[in-house]
Amino acid sequence: MSEPVLELKEVTLRRGRFSLEGVNLSLAGGEILALLGRTGAGKTLLLESAAGFCAPSGGQALFRGQEVRRIPLHRRNIGYLYQEYSLFPHLTAAQNIGYGLRVRHMRRDEVHRQVQQLAARFGLERVLDQYPGTLSGGEQQRVALARALAPRPALLLLDEPFSALDPVTKKQLHGLLRRIRQEFGCAVLFVTHDFTEAQDLADRVGVLAGGRLCGIAPAADLYRASWPAPALEFLRLAEQKRGETAHDADTAV
């Protein structure tokens, strides 16, 4: 059995009065794992500690068997997508996408070729010369994804990647994420508060509730698995919301 790409062992995060205790998870290469939780559950903090941006209060975050914070930032081979995209505002879309290739001293023509290829895959050909401040939310999201994937990371961490998008754009990007896993072969960990999204996209889904990771289940069994009380309450609310949404769709004129 190959070594997991990402492993969190009893990771504990405490910030002021907030705490997330004893998170254990393991992510294999090529797998998509979604972490569900309401706002304030610690999803972003957990993702940032998996990337090694901040030290956990306890436990270990391991990337390919090594403590992630011991690996120099520029050697981690991890792609990260912030919720607000964090594109470099002083660089064009093409320069943003090619940044990770240029810093690896790739030849200019090869950088150009790969940027063009990624742009075609993500539908960004027409906006390559534009700056992030002039792009729509969906375009910024795609540029940020293309930028994160350009260096072929072993692990992709996505912070609520589709939360700010309209349903049509979301559906397009969902399809893109599925193709990304197939074409790029990277492990993906994304956090979201959207249950449908988690179930549709992920192989496995974990639920953060009550200050801990309540468990991880196959996505297909999300509503059949046995969960502790805090997670159950969260999932029941979600199921209720799904029912309301389906009813609204059925009764819409």
Next chain:
Amino acid sequence: MHGSGTGSDGLPVVFSHNGIVIAQLTVNLPFAVQLVSTAFRRADRKLEYVAGLLGAGEARRFFTILLPLCRHSLAGALVLVWSRALGEFGATLMLVGVTRMKTETLPANIYLNVSANDLNGALASAFLLLAISAASLAVASRFTRVDKKRGRYE
């Protein structure tokens, strides 16, 4: 005492050009450091982290991300410090005195001319100071101008 020591070591300070530089550094360097460090501290650290994960080492992150992000603040800091240094008079007077054609800065020249009742000479120096300030402002505006291509709003 220190000045006579450095003077004998081949670095005259008191009543010398070197003293002007030292006086300016002493008065303006803390101001410059404060402005520049504030500019860097206010930069979005997330962009640095992202650049790092994309493979950029520290030096590369500094020159390709941090410096361009802070260029407006740094240009503003440069203008402020330069303006302050242009008008610096007290510390220079204390350390190097005001000697015509030797330790004579523009503010010192205005002071000497007014003391000697040469108002025309003082005015000429004042206008020269004004012209240098205006030119500095024009150059700084060039660097702090917001590029309309980079945003949605004009």
